[in-house]
Amino acid sequence: MKQIDYYFSLLSGFAYLAGDRLEKIAVKHDATINYKPYDIMAMFEALGAQKPADRPEGRKVYRTQELTRLSKKTGLPLKLNAQFWPTNAAPASYAIIAAVNAGGGDVAAVITSLNHAMWADDKNIADDAVITEALKAGGFDPQLSMTGMLQGAETYARNLEEGLAAGIFGSPFYIVKDSDERFWGQNSLEDLDLHLAGKI
Template sequence: MAHIDLFFSTISPFTYLAGNRAGEVAARQGATITYKPLDIMSLFARTGGTPPKDRHISRVEYRAQELVRQAKKLGMPLNLKPAHWPTNSAPSSYAFIAAQNAGGGDLGKLMVALTRAVWAEEKDIAEDEVVRACLAEAGFDPSLADSGLLEGAETYAANLEEAVERGVFGAPFYITDQDQRFWGQDRIDDLEATLAGKM
């Protein structure tokens, strides 16, 4: 069975725009997914990237245009300047890791709920009540927001190290079990074509 490692950030707008399409691809292609939330700002620092606030104005302007274009293309609401961004992505990531370990819900739906909260709903995913609501929406026990914090912190840090070692430099980033790498929500079709043996 094919496998996908999905590296993502709960505060990434492009992870938000990706929605759960990778999960749909996995279902169609008989693949499994391991979700790996990480600290995107630290990843930028480790892999030659620049946090959005420090980028040249030409890159800032292009990013803004591209986000709007892609959101329209996908029919998704998007606030280019959300009230709570950037925010601390650790609490939501720890909760996601706890949910993945516990099982019983829909991880793709949880990723969507967390990123939508930031980019479309003006919510702060550093707040426990917001994280609990996202967990419940995705079919998980909301109390997972309060459990496994040490393991969550260790896994979150390990995901960053693994990402750096495996060539990840942005989010969302997909790596197949054949080490085929795909960066960005606009490469999901290529991911599927690869899994289907067409690329």
């Protein structure tokens, strides 16, 4: 079975606007997804890259326009000036990791709930209530946000280390494990689909 390492940050509007396309591609090709949330701000620092707030004005304008276009194309609501962006994504990421480890639920639904909370509903994904709601949406025990915290913190840091070693430099980032083919950005999902089909 093919495996896709999915490196992402909840702070990435582009990861949010990918919607459920990765999951649909995985089902289509009988592939498994290894969800790997990581600290994107720490990644910028490790790579010596500019954080969004420090980028040139032209790039900021382009980001705004691109996110707006993608929101219209995908039909996913997006608040460009989300009240709680950026926030501390670590607690919510720990919860995702705990859900992955627990199994028996829908991890993608947890991620979708958290993304929608921040990018559409102006909620703070660092709040326990928002995290609890997301875990419930995925069919998980909401206590996972507490019981899985230590392991979540360790895995969150390890995901960044592994991602950097694998060559990631943004979010969303997809790596097909058996071929080491890498795909950056939600706009590369079509190519990921074609690659898994053996066409490119």
